[in-house]
Amino acid sequence: MKTKLLLLSLLTFVFATQIQAQNRTSVNAMNAEISDNLDLRAVASIFGDSKDLQDFERRLNDPELQISNLDLNNDNEVDYLRVIETVENRTHLIIIQSVLDEDVYQDVATIDVEKGRNNKIHVQVIGDVFMYGENYIYEPIYYSTPVIYASFWSANYRPYYSSWNWGYYPSYYYAWNPFPVFRYRNNININLNINNNYNYVNTRRSNRAVVLYNSRRSNGYERQNPNYSFSRRNANVTNRYELDQRRGSKNGSSYSNRRAATSRESGTQRVGSSRNYSQNRTNPSGQETPQRGNSQRDYSQNRSNPSSQETPQRGNSQRDYSQNRSNPSSQADPQRGNSQRDYSQNRSNASSQAAPQRG
Numbered sequence: 001m002k003t004k005l006l007l008l009s010l011l012t013f014v015f016a017t018q019i020q021a022q023n024r025t026s027v028n029a030m031n032a033e034i035s036d037n038l039d040l041r042a043v044a045s046i047f048g049d050s051k052d053l054q055d056f057e058r059r060l061n062d063p064e065l066q067i068s069n070l071d072l073n074n075d076n077e078v079d080y081l082r083v084i085e086t087v088e089n090r091t092h093l094i095i096i097q098s099v100l101d102e103d104v105y106q107d108v109a110t111i112d113v114e115k116g117r118n119n120k121i122h123v124q125v126i127g128d129v130f131m132y133g134e135n136y137i138y139e140p141i142y143y144s145t146p147v148i149y150a151s152f153w154s155a156n157y158r159p160y161y162s163s164w165n166w167g168y169y170p171s172y173y174y175a176w177n178p179f180p181v182f183r184y185r186n187n188i189n190i191n192l193n194i195n196n197n198y199n200y201v202n203t204r205r206s207n208r209a210v211v212l213y214n215s216r217r218s219n220g221y222e223r224q225n226p227n228y229s230f231s232r233r234n235a236n237v238t239n240r241y242e243l244d245q246r247r248g249s250k251n252g253s254s255y256s257n258r259r260a261a262t263s264r265e266s267g268t269q270r271v272g273s274s275r276n277y278s279q280n281r282t283n284p285s286g287q288e289t290p291q292r293g294n295s296q297r298d299y300s301q302n303r304s305n306p307s308s309q310e311t312p313q314r315g316n317s318q319r320d321y322s323q324n325r326s327n328p329s330s331q332a333d334p335q336r337g338n339s340q341r342d343y344s345q346n347r348s349n350a351s352s353q354a355a356p357q358r359g
Helices: 002-023 040-049 053-060 147-151 181-191 207-214 220-224 240-246 251-264 269-282 291-304 313-326 335-348
Strands: 080-088 091-101 104-115 121-127 137-141 197-201
Touching: 040 053, 040 104, 040 121, 040 137, 040 181, 040 197, 053 080, 053 091, 053 147, 080 207, 091 207, 091 220, 104 207, 104 220
Parallel strands: none
Antiparallel strands: 080 091, 091 104, 104 121, 121 137, 137 197
């Protein structure tokens, strides 16, 4: 009987262990949120730092920067991202494609660059609908005019079309393994140009870019996985931005939080000095300030406050002199001031005490 109970207990333990092992099955790429692996703010950042589209493609695939973490074909290597361009008049449509296999590409994002009638240039980075959902758009505001703008509207400009393909990559490139998402996010926060602003919007500016894109779209990954669109992966939200809001992610605000924290830290000495100086001029009860500020502050107090305390010597001379002329009951003043006051009293006071003998 004991043997049967022992055997039954052993079988139960083995069965429970197998169930736990099944529950710990690793999450494969089809169950992960693929939009976590390419931050469009980072794309906008390196676009503003590039000198041309060839340099932009190099930065996208730089093994040192590691801007992308996409592995759509599940070969445990981050996909190469190629860049192609279509141009019509004042509109440049730049398409970023993930290279999945020979002649198989998946668009992951587009960049609309358009010059308005007032010659103001607008840039929008738009996530692919399959990858990021509807109208997931970042509009960068660059702190200085990007160098890449210079060549876009030249008379002899030729649209850029990447010459790299599956198995044929530039010498600087080598494939690396995808990171865990938290590591990728930390890497992106380091590589973002914090001098720029990255504003989320949900309206595409350029209608012309939409027309151009409809004839150039590549969706190799989408065709292979038709049931894995963003709307199916995340049924309760419209796009990646709403997903971040829903799951309480701080990814979208990490840059602004870091920038605000940076500006709250100690500033330069010159800024600090200016602030203290202005406080000294406006706050009579302020604490000790730099020496020059004290001189000006105390001087103005002496002229306006008869009961002021001891001030620098020059300020006292001017203050006491004015008191002697206006206050007959003033106390002992500097010698010159006393001489003038006593002299005027002698001439105006008929009942003055003993005068000089000649008088």
